[in-house]
Amino acid sequence: MFRSLKIYKEVAIFSNMKILKEKSREYNGKDYHKYKINIPKETLDKSGFHEGDELSAEAKKGEIKLRKK
Numbered sequence: 001m002f003r004s005l006k007i008y009k010e011v012a013i014f015s016n017m018k019i020l021k022e023k024s025r026e027y028n029g030k031d032y033h034k035y036k037i038n039i040p041k042e043t044l045d046k047s048g049f050h051e052g053d054e055l056s057a058e059a060k061k062g063e064i065k066l067r068k069k
Contacts, residue, residue: 016040 017037024034047066049055054069 017043 017039020036020038022034022036023031025032049066049068055066056069058065058067
């Protein structure tokens with residue numbers, strides 16, 4: 001029962017995340033964009049990441065893993 005509750009909490013935290021598209025610049029009439037993810041404070045605290053940390057990313061279909069460099 002406790003394990004199910006823990007999984008439910010994780011799902012609730014992750015459901016608040018969104019991918020945001022932001023225009024970073026325009027060059028020769030073409031727009032260039034950045035993509036950002038808002039991470040809830042609880043998730044960030046749990047991860048041990050802090051503002052300014054350099055991260056590396058590993059991507060697979062349907063999944064992105066972040067690690068400190």
